[in-house]
Amino acid sequence: MVGHHHGGSPVSDGPTWADLGRAARAPGHPVVALAGNPNTGKSTLFNALTGLRQHTGNWPGKTVLLAQGVARHRGKSYTIVDLPGTYSLFASSVEESVASDFLCLARPDVTVVVADATCLERNLNLALQVIEVTDKVAVCLNLVDEARRKGCECDATMLEAELGVPVVATVATKGRGLGRLMDTVAGLNSGTITTRPKRVVYDPDVEEALAGIEPLVTRKLPPGAATRWLAVRALCGDMGALELVGDMSALELVDGTGGAVRKVTEGFGLGPAPSWPAARSTTSTAGGKSS
């Protein structure tokens, strides 16, 4: 497959997530993010949707290149962003953190999760995480030709009912289903299509801790950021999430929740994560597994 990084050289002073957020709010020019596991056909889809109307930019502070392009659909232009492949929104590499930060902070108008129909189960992990982050989301069930070749019929309607978001079957290499995909993107953007995403409700202890963290996170982030998900990441001791909340230290965060965080992490037997300060000796010993 032709690489997608042609048509422009990397720019060092690319847009910040705030710039991208502003672009997203400019009328008539929605931002659409393509997220998905590696090798699900994101770049193939990106190329098919944007043709040669592409350029790349650097994510602020990172060396990862983000390909952006313009898709025209029914007289309207959409900025399409081809995110690095990731298995999770819990980032464990720079590439993954770019994908995760883009979805949580730049807040695209519409997110498309590109899923490989030949190993759907694996792909649903990320899909469910993205569904936790945004309402304006569709699943692009790609490679349905390969799945069929392996004897697997995909029931997009049933999957749609299970997830509560639109599912569009595609064969990106042949351009099949792309019109319907863009119709769905357009409908999500304009609000003519609404979703009822199936969301995870955690155990009461966890929900209590999240309720404590979320306001603290919200205070530090721009309006519209995916605060609940960032609270989930912070609760898991994800340093990336703590970095995002700027000058807030792990200690501040733990203190601010009145012990709810510690109760949860110790209840799971995780012990204090490396990011949690060890100074709080009365409660930070790993022994407290009871309850």
Next chain:
Amino acid sequence: MARTNEAERKGIGPLALLAPGEAGLVVGLSAGGLVRRRLLDLGFVPGTVLRAVRRSPLGDPTAYSVRGAVIALRAADANNILVRRAPESTGATAAAPDD
């Protein structure tokens, strides 16, 4: 160590013990926190059948076929995954999630 021996008799051990071609069933994860989260995100969920595919010339990392993708893990990470070796595993029969 009595416990370890008992576990070994049942064919349970860390994933890193699987030789290329051997299949196993994930029975548990011994890591907590973000490492556990990461392994689950990569598809190493208890109940999953997987197969060691190949080992790098230096012996580490090893690539595993798991839930339709090939994932490379260092032994340090693979040791957090407990597997039950497939009976008379040749790799071809019990687990071919990727072929």
